[in-house]
Amino acid sequence: MEAATAIAGELTQRRGQTVDDIIGRLRGAILAGRIVPGQRLIANDLTEQLGVGRGSVREAFQRLAADGLVDIIPNRGAVVRRLSRDRVRDLFQIRVNLEGLASRLAAEQIDQSDHRQRFLAVWNEVKPDGSERSWPLFMQQNRLYHHTIVSIGENKQLTDLIDNLQLPIVMFQVGQAMRPENSERSHRDHVMIADAILSGDADAAEKAMRNHLQQTAEWILQLPNSAFGLDL
DSSP states (O other): OOHHHHHHHHHHHHHHHHHHHHHHHHHHHTTTTTTTTTOEEOOOHHHHHHOOHHHHHHHHHHHHHHHTTTTEEEETOOOOOOOOOHHHHHHHHHHHHHHHHHHHHHOOOTTTHHHHHHHHHHHHHHHHOOOOOOOHHHHHHHHHHHHHHHTTTOHHHHHHHTTTOHHHHHHHHHHHOOOOOOOHHHHHHHHHHHHHHTTTTTTHHHHHHHHHHHHHHHHHHSSGGGGGTOOO
């Protein structure tokens, strides 16, 4: 009896690890833009590609739905969530405040540990140099820049809150509407934020980040309904 219980526990653990692995792969693909908002996730395809059971895939879909990354739609299955205009507005209201605080903390912490070295390494990689950048590259560098600012503030709870906002989904959803002037403005904002953080000016860093995100929200929210999956 004890042996049977142990075996059952081991199988349950393995199943849990399998589901976690599926979730990790799908989450990574969604946040990297390899799976886009509105795209259907085909369970049969995933079971073959990943070599896992259909039950594990279904469980992974349910947990991703609970996290707000996918929607479970009757007769269609799992679909990567396409965020509404109201949802995007709500998320950016939160993001302005959270990342404003993150930038303040980054400026306050910039000379602690190896923070300045880490930030400069990323900044030298992503800072504008006058060249045009593809949308996928812009998104990759933008995520790296913002993530680095949040991480050097060393507030784990704040990091978790920001990670749960599904912000990369928003940006990939509206990516087709991105124009050169949008990326140019974003680059200028990033320079102001970086200068404030590197100088240790917490007030200026918070203000610059808040202004940057408020302007980004204004641009996104004035986009046509088609950017939010509406034909009206």
